[in-house]
Amino acid sequence: MERLTVDVVRGQARQPLVRDLSLAIRPGEMLALVGESGSGKSITAGAVLGLLPSSLRIGEGRIRFRGEEISAWPDKRKRRLRGKEIALVFQDYQGSFTPFMKVGKQLVEAVRSHVRITYGEAKELALHWLNEVDLPAERVFGSYPFQLSGGQRQRAALAAAMLLQPKLLIADEPTTALDVLTGERVLDLMTKLRRQTGCAILFISHDLRLVLKRADTVAVMQGGRIVECGRADTMRRQAAHPYTRLLLESRPLLLRDPGTGRAAEPDKPLQLVP
Numbered sequence: 001m002e003r004l005t006v007d008v009v010r011g012q013a014r015q016p017l018v019r020d021l022s023l024a025i026r027p028g029e030m031l032a033l034v035g036e037s038g039s040g041k042s043i044t045a046g047a048v049l050g051l052l053p054s055s056l057r058i059g060e061g062r063i064r065f066r067g068e069e070i071s072a073w074p075d076k077r078k079r080r081l082r083g084k085e086i087a088l089v090f091q092d093y094q095g096s097f098t099p100f101m102k103v104g105k106q107l108v109e110a111v112r113s114h115v116r117i118t119y120g121e122a123k124e125l126a127l128h129w130l131n132e133v134d135l136p137a138e139r140v141f142g143s144y145p146f147q148l149s150g151g152q153r154q155r156a157a158l159a160a161a162m163l164l165q166p167k168l169l170i171a172d173e174p175t176t177a178l179d180v181l182t183g184e185r186v187l188d189l190m191t192k193l194r195r196q197t198g199c200a201i202l203f204i205s206h207d208l209r210l211v212l213k214r215a216d217t218v219a220v221m222q223g224g225r226i227v228e229c230g231r232a233d234t235m236r237r238q239a240a241h242p243y244t245r246l247l248l249e250s251r252p253l254l255l256r257d258p259g260t261g262r263a264a265e266p267d268k269p270l271q272l273v274p
């Protein structure tokens with residue numbers, strides 16, 4: 001992305017939501033885009049994918065993918081790129097699968113909508129990737145999404161994303177809905193997959209400390225702009241921008257019982273406090 005600006009269009013007026021954003025991800029690299037809610041991370045991902053709502057437009061700048069400028073491509077051409085060369089994993093892993101169709105059937109259909117192979121070949125590919133994400137492949141293939149745990153569904157979504165060996169995987173808060181250990185496992189798998197396949201990963205997160213452990217490069221966003229971008233190991237030692245330091249120092253939220261102010265007990269109403 002070079003000097004990318006995304007505007008919200010209201011009648012004749014345009015107001016920038018993402019400004020002057022430049023980022024580069026190389027094959028096999030994990031770049032994390034981090035910032036608080038509303039900082040512009042999802043809009044940036046939407047711009048790359050050609051998935052911006054109609055009220056948002058790329059204003060200035062350009063997006064290049066494997067040497068081609070894709071920002072000006074028509075929707076149909078971008079659609080062909082999505083799923084095949086650029087894959088997606090969302091926070092809402094429920095939304096990655098249709099509820100009442102077996103996981104295997106969905107994986108097979110996803111492959112066959114992009115490449116002309118037989119059912120048997122597509123099934124073999126699906127089983128291979130389910131295996132790669134450490135799932136009991138045959139069982140998951142024959143299961144409905146609701147028969148899997150949240151962590152299993154997110155790993156199945158990762159297998160679905162990898163099926164066509166994408167060059168870029170965009171993962172928008174893929175671990176946020178998972179408990180810490182399950183989330184770490186999904187991240188470990190992403191690290192393994194990018195090493196194995198050379199797939200680049202754009203990892204979107206609000207959790208700077210989490211991504212500093214796994215990403216090669218970290219870009220910190222605030223109010224639609226990148227305020228700091230650099231190697232994760234350097235940022236771990238010395239964050240330059242005050243906002244990055246604030247994100248690093250911010251304490252995890254605790255769940256407290258609003259009545260007693262103590263750590264919450266199960267089944268009591270909860271309140272989030274900093």
Ligand SMILES: Nc1ncnc2c1ncn2[C@@H]1O[C@H](COP(=O)(O)OP(=O)(O)OP(=O)(O)O)[C@@H](O)[C@H]1O
Nearest residue numbers: 008017036037038039040041042043044053055056
């Ligand atoms: N369709 C839209 N029209 C107008 N403003 C929008 C639209 N979509 C997003 N915005 C605004 O753009 C800003 C950036 O939104 P974005 O969803 O990219 O943030 P984010 O960093 O991904 O946040 P979160 O972590 O909560 O998903 C926010 O202030 C949001 O309210």
